[in-house]
Amino acid sequence: MFRDEFDIPQSFIGCSNWARSHRQDHINHYSRSIPQANGVSLDILRRLFFGLDIYDPGRPGSISNDVHGLLNGCTNIVHPASVPTFNKCSYVHLAVGQHETGNLYQIGCSAKLTVFTPVDRSDYRAIIIPEIGKPHSHPTFRPRKIPFSVKEEYQKCIKAVGSLSATTSKVDSAVSTREILSGHLPQELHGSLINNRKRRKLVQEERNKEFPQGVDIYGVMHERGKEKVLPPAECYIRSVHEFSDQAHVVVTLNTYLASFMLDAVWIMVDTTFKVVHGDTNEFKVVIWVGALNRSLVVGRVWSNSATREAFFNIWNGLFSSVKVVTGKELNFHIFSPSSPLLGVIGDAEGAQAQGFGDMVLARSLNKSNQTGIILSDSDSVLLHLWKTCLVHFNRGVLNLRSHISEQDEYYLKSFPSLDSDLSIQRYKNFCLQLGQRNKKVKDWWAHKLSYPWLLPSLNRHLSLMHPDHWDLLPSNTNIVESSHANDNHVTSTNHSLLQAILFAKALDNNTARVLKASVGSGVLTNSFNSDQQRFAAQGRRNAHAHHKRSMIAVEKQEQADIKVKTKRPKVQLKKGKRSMTSATSNTRSTTLKPVAMSSQESCLSAEVPGSFTPATFPFAIDQKPSF
Numbered sequence: 001m002f003r004d005e006f007d008i009p010q011s012f013i014g015c016s017n018w019a020r021s022h023r024q025d026h027i028n029h030y031s032r033s034i035p036q037a038n039g040v041s042l043d044i045l046r047r048l049f050f051g052l053d054i055y056d057p058g059r060p061g062s063i064s065n066d067v068h069g070l071l072n073g074c075t076n077i078v079h080p081a082s083v084p085t086f087n088k089c090s091y092v093h094l095a096v097g098q099h100e101t102g103n104l105y106q107i108g109c110s111a112k113l114t115v116f117t118p119v120d121r122s123d124y125r126a127i128i129i130p131e132i133g134k135p136h137s138h139p140t141f142r143p144r145k146i147p148f149s150v151k152e153e154y155q156k157c158i159k160a161v162g163s164l165s166a167t168t169s170k171v172d173s174a175v176s177t178r179e180i181l182s183g184h185l186p187q188e189l190h191g192s193l194i195n196n197r198k199r200r201k202l203v204q205e206e207r208n209k210e211f212p213q214g215v216d217i218y219g220v221m222h223e224r225g226k227e228k229v230l231p232p233a234e235c236y237i238r239s240v241h242e243f244s245d246q247a248h249v250v251v252t253l254n255t256y257l258a259s260f261m262l263d264a265v266w267i268m269v270d271t272t273f274k275v276v277h278g279d280t281n282e283f284k285v286v287i288w289v290g291a292l293n294r295s296l297v298v299g300r301v302w303s304n305s306a307t308r309e310a311f312f313n314i315w316n317g318l319f320s321s322v323k324v325v326t327g328k329e330l331n332f333h334i335f336s337p338s339s340p341l342l343g344v345i346g347d348a349e350g351a352q353a354q355g356f357g358d359m360v361l362a363r364s365l366n367k368s369n370q371t372g373i374i375l376s377d378s379d380s381v382l383l384h385l386w387k388t389c390l391v392h393f394n395r396g397v398l399n400l401r402s403h404i405s406e407q408d409e410y411y412l413k414s415f416p417s418l419d420s421d422l423s424i425q426r427y428k429n430f431c432l433q434l435g436q437r438n439k440k441v442k443d444w445w446a447h448k449l450s451y452p453w454l455l456p457s458l459n460r461h462l463s464l465m466h467p468d469h470w471d472l473l474p475s476n477t478n479i480v481e482s483s484h485a486n487d488n489h490v491t492s493t494n495h496s497l498l499q500a501i502l503f504a505k506a507l508d509n510n511t512a513r514v515l516k517a518s519v520g521s522g523v524l525t526n527s528f529n530s531d532q533q534r535f536a537a538q539g540r541r542n543a544h545a546h547h548k549r550s551m552i553a554v555e556k557q558e559q560a561d562i563k564v565k566t567k568r569p570k571v572q573l574k575k576g577k578r579s580m581t582s583a584t585s586n587t588r589s590t591t592l593k594p595v596a597m598s599s600q601e602s603c604l605s606a607e608v609p610g611s612f613t614p615a616t617f618p619f620a621i622d623q624k625p626s627f
Helices: 042-049 065-071 148-161 168-173 175-180 196-210 217-227 255-263 308-326 350-362 378-385 390-398 406-412 421-437 439-450 467-472 478-491 497-521 531-586
Strands: 012-014 031-033 093-095 098-100 113-116 127-130 237-242 248-252 266-272 281-289 294-303 343-346 386-388
Touching: 148 168, 148 175, 148 196, 168 175, 168 196, 217 237, 217 248, 217 497, 237 308, 248 308, 248 497, 255 281, 255 294, 255 308, 255 497, 266 478, 281 478, 294 308, 294 478, 294 497, 308 350, 343 350, 343 378, 350 378, 350 386, 378 386, 386 390, 390 406, 406 421, 421 439, 478 497
Parallel strands: 266 343, 343 386
Antiparallel strands: 012 031, 093 098, 113 127, 237 248, 248 294, 266 281, 281 294
């Protein structure tokens, strides 16, 4: 035992050569701390450790006689097929104050059974005949083995839930389980299913049957191999790539949804981190379909790496898969006038944007001899095609709020609206001067200058994108951000990789079916979803919120005014009461005299010097004061 820095005694079990200098050494002189906060009795543990008697009625703190009696005795009966190692009982035993391990002894049974089995080895039926007059000499054992018929019933429950996402808690509480078991719980079906481990084993067996390679990247490869025998239009996992650093990129596309990419005006991308448990993230591609008046998730790429090389493979795998599915190369309008695609909107993630530029160069989307556009590197590609989300830019400025003034914050946010070389140069000089006084601003501005394409992707005047194209592209990634919440609401989060992909497959398949029905019937999922209608609705919401805030402010001001008005009369009333008390004490011997009154009056008036009348009281009173 030793005392820590807070002078609290700490106990442990460790090497006999342990010294105080070894407190931080967990290798040469390993020690294990004793969690006293969890109710471990050091006195009992110490006596058990040294083999001493823990039952001593005369010793303070020992186990009392009545509790000791409760701990004695054992009636454990174990089936011969479940005998523990070394024939030792697993329960606690105390014999005359000593902790002892009970031994299990085999006891014979005189009962005999005659079993007849079919000659056909594939027939598992049997006829069992017990011998008359020779009963069992022991109680019935606990139900240990799950009967075949019960196992089949629980397997049906697992399949109804889906073996990929099934857990014992999901299966036991599922509505389908109640229907299959006629309203019973699995534990009521047979005593063996009360054991949680046995039910978990059945769930795992069903999952292994359907996904023998697991649910990680190897399971995805196995699923991809199963899809290769299908027609290309029915596949979902388009490609799986593994790299030397154990990084992987999995491209998934629904055939029908991918066909809309050829008519897209812009592509919006973002990465979501909650869907897959672990380090794999989902890279989502969203477009706007004008004919259907809605946004659409057309592609998902799953990767556990965020390097420039990884994003190159993400973009290249995406464009290659679109070509395989549609038979046409996805290109941009500035390189191919027949294509309506104008550009890409994303966040300020450098590797993501640079990987996109590398893909454009690697796929030779630009024919400079035809377009007259010279693209020397990835940065030059981004100057023509990339637009950065302004919401992400403003968030970066908001992070500086505690280090800059409100006026400086307003000016820093104004960069996207600057429209001349002079105003932009003034902005840069301001950031340099402000950065000299504030390290946070200096680091923020250094990040903006570290990528030659970043500032032009935020400002229309600096960008090489055609001004009309710039205006047609959204200024933020709110559409793809909202799709994360919608998808998570349907598929939930924190799945294995294969589970997340198959859930996304089911979601995309359902979306495709709805779109086919919409195209066939002409009925839109949301008839009031155009840019103008959404902006108008947003304006109405903002106006309503402003009106509500104004009404609340007026109501609070009125309540405050009432409190002020009622506080002043209360003070004057207290002063009046004090004067009334003084006047009464001075005229206790004064005799009341009757005064002539009209027939309408029903009160007496006392001639009391210094008294008051209701007319001189600060406010009207219903009852006259009594003296």
